[in-house]
Amino acid sequence: MKTSLLLTGCLLLGSVAAQDPVDPQPERAPTPAERMQELQDLQKKAVDEWRASRTNPKKNADGSMPAMRMRPDFGPVAEKALSFAKDYAGTDDAVDFLLMVVNLDSSKARPALETLLATHLDSPKLAQMGRMIPYLDRIVDEAFAKDAIAKLLKSESADVRGWALFAKHGAVIEKAPTDGEDYAAAKKELLAAVEVVDDKGLAKEIASAIDLREKFGVGCAAPDIEGVDLDGVAFKLSDYKGKVIFLDFWGDW
Numbered sequence: 001m002k003t004s005l006l007l008t009g010c011l012l013l014g015s016v017a018a019q020d021p022v023d024p025q026p027e028r029a030p031t032p033a034e035r036m037q038e039l040q041d042l043q044k045k046a047v048d049e050w051r052a053s054r055t056n057p058k059k060n061a062d063g064s065m066p067a068m069r070m071r072p073d074f075g076p077v078a079e080k081a082l083s084f085a086k087d088y089a090g091t092d093d094a095v096d097f098l099l100m101v102v103n104l105d106s107s108k109a110r111p112a113l114e115t116l117l118a119t120h121l122d123s124p125k126l127a128q129m130g131r132m133i134p135y136l137d138r139i140v141d142e143a144f145a146k147d148a149i150a151k152l153l154k155s156e157s158a159d160v161r162g163w164a165l166f167a168k169h170g171a172v173i174e175k176a177p178t179d180g181e182d183y184a185a186a187k188k189e190l191l192a193a194v195e196v197v198d199d200k201g202l203a204k205e206i207a208s209a210i211d212l213r214e215k216f217g218v219g220c221a222a223p224d225i226e227g228v229d230l231d232g233v234a235f236k237l238s239d240y241k242g243k244v245i246f247l248d249f250w251g252d253w
Helices: 002-019 032-055 075-087 093-104 106-119 124-139 142-152 158-175 181-194 200-216
Strands: 226-228 234-236
Touching (some): 032 075, 032 093, 075 093, 075 106, 093 124, 106 124, 106 142, 124 142, 124 158, 142 158, 158 181, 158 200, 181 200
Antiparallel strands (some): 226 234
């Protein structure tokens, strides 16, 4: 009798357990940082495979050598970065993935840039594209570059506006006469931007560009170089003022 009750109890417990299983833990979604690491790993793999193909190229079936790629094929990496960006559409996390697309694959750069300008114009993260702004005419085209700079100048981020101004006035600072109105206006705008940006690297680049032009540009007096000649005699460049100087730059590599 006791054995029968024990078996019945076990069957009942087993039946209850079968009817009420423990729910498995839901799988955790990767974080943006983990997805970025995945992309960086894929990028490194593409670089390693490209280097290997150049070091030990495999011949074609007819014995000829295959055409060598000038750079790694980052297309699959950019494609996955685009899909990740869509997962974070409208958030700041999307900016990192979209910028990676622009950096890796020029064929996919335009839609990525259009999304950045349309959705993330006021994001401080957009300042990360600062150094590529002067090259937007090559990445996309001249009309797109001009329109992009105009939009970036309206960003709420001082750093984004600063990079856009630097791109807008770069050619003026580099080439316009330093005593002209264009140069003076560009310099004034850039120095005003330096006062409000948080990006110290940008502030330093602007200041250096102006300093370089005004101290070492065409028509400026060369700095008074001091040294010792091959005979051990000390000299200054100013010692030769008014004379024709031939400078021979050489090195031992």
